[in-house]
Amino acid sequence: MSSSPFKSGFVSIVGKPNVGKSTLMNRLVGEQLSITTPKAQTTRHRIMGILNGENYQVVYSDTPGLLEPKYALHTAMMSFVKVSLEDADLILLVVGLEDKYEPELFERFKKIQTPILLVINKTDLAKGSQVHDKATYWKEQLPNLHAILPVSAVTGEHTKELFDAIIAGLPEHPAYFPKDELSDKSERFFAGEIIREKIFLNFEQEVPYSTEVAITEFNETDEIIRMRAEIYVERDSQKGIIIGKGGSALKKLGMESRQAMEAFFNKKVFLETHVKVADNWRKQTDKLKRFGYLDN
Ligand SMILES: Nc1nc2c(ncn2[C@@H]2O[C@H](COP(=O)(O)OP(=O)(O)O)[C@@H](O)[C@H]2O)c(=O)[nH]1
Numbered sequence: 047m048s049s050s051p052f053k054s055g056f057v058s059i060v061g062k063p064n065v066g067k068s069t070l071m072n073r074l075v076g077e078q079l080s081i082t083t084p085k086a087q088t089t090r091h092r093i094m095g096i097l098n099g100e101n102y103q104v105v106y107s108d109t110p111g112l113l114e115p116k117y118a119l120h121t122a123m124m125s126f127v128k129v130s131l132e133d134a135d136l137i138l139l140v141v142g143l144e145d146k147y148e149p150e151l152f153e154r155f156k157k158i159q160t161p162i163l164l165v166i167n168k169t170d171l172a173k174g175s176q177v178h179d180k181a182t183y184w185k186e187q188l189p190n191l192h193a194i195l196p197v198s199a200v201t202g203e204h205t206k207e208l209f210d211a212i213i214a215g216l217p218e219h220p221a222y223f224p225k226d227e228l229s230d231k232s233e234r235f236f237a238g239e240i241i242r243e244k245i246f247l248n249f250e251q252e253v254p255y256s257t258e259v260a261i262t263e264f265n266e267t268d269e270i271i272r273m274r275a276e277i278y279v280e281r282d283s284q285k286g287i288i289i290g291k292g293g294s295a296l297k298k299l300g301m302e303s304r305q306a307m308e309a310f311f312n313k314k315v316f317l318e319t320h321v322k323v324a325d326n327w328r329k330q331t332d333k334l335k336r337f338g339y340l341d342n
């Protein structure tokens with residue numbers, strides 16, 4: 047009896063904002079690793095999610111949504127996408143039901159040698175022949191696609207077929223990471239992301255986009271994780287919004303974040319929050335460096 051060869055490789059999940067890239071990675075990895083919200087541009091980093099099986103290790107990379115950069119932060123976000131595409135053995139190009147071919151964003155996929163699986167997501171919302179029509183449309187726009195797979199990341203419909211296609215598309219290669227590693231990111235990073243997710247869910251307009259979170263202390267014992275989080279906004283007025291009347295908004299944010307952290311880390315969490323102003327941090331390279339968006 048011959049066992050099948052070990053396969054491993056990097057799978058880059060890319061697409062426009064809000065198409066469900068993070069939801070799809072979480073579904074494929076089986077863990078809530080990457081934050082997901084109804085707002086566009088929630089994901090700012092490349093976040094690896096590692097899935098181990100007896101004969102495979104898939105290293106997924108969730109990435110920020112493709113956009114035309116407006117600030118230094120956007121440029122940094124798009125450079126994470128670029129690196130993820132360069133590393134990839136396989137690309138999952140995710141589109142929603144409404145997406146159309148936009149040359150500025152999709153041209154690059156015509157030139158890429160790496161096999162591309164086009165994933166049409168949110169099929170649970172599709173009507174009539176919409177999915178079929180979209181598949182025909184994308185085949186015309188991007189003739190070099192390896193395959194087209196419709197899925198629903200939320201319900202899990204057809205994600206098994208997608209997974210099979212991913213494994214089939216991976217090269218024979220030993221594992222890149224130890225089997226017990228779930229991501230390339232630290233516990234501090236995930237704690238900060240959980241707070242950012244709650245900020246995206248609790249605040250409107252520019253506030254979530256102007257906010258960054260730094261975990262400045264992270265002390266874990268057998269019983270509890272004690273954390274100190276610094277929440278940075280761009281202006282004094284935004285600081286007032288995050289704190290709220292009599293501190294009520296910050297209290298709610300802290301409580302929701304703590305509960306989500308306790309579920310994520312499976313441990314009691316003590317969370318201390320501080321709100322600070324970092325003027326125009328999205329446009330300033332020194333601040334972007336400090337927040338981990340640029341190499342030092
Ligand atoms: N109905 C439906 N909603 C989805 C699906 N996948 C993602 N979403 C929703 O779309 C929004 C954006 O998802 P997210 O994963 O953050 O998108 P990203 O910006 O591409 O990473 C969230 O509100 C998700 O719950 C899906 O298959 N069906």
Ligand SMILES: [Mg+2]
Binds near residue numbers: 068080081082089109
């Ligand atoms: Mg995302």
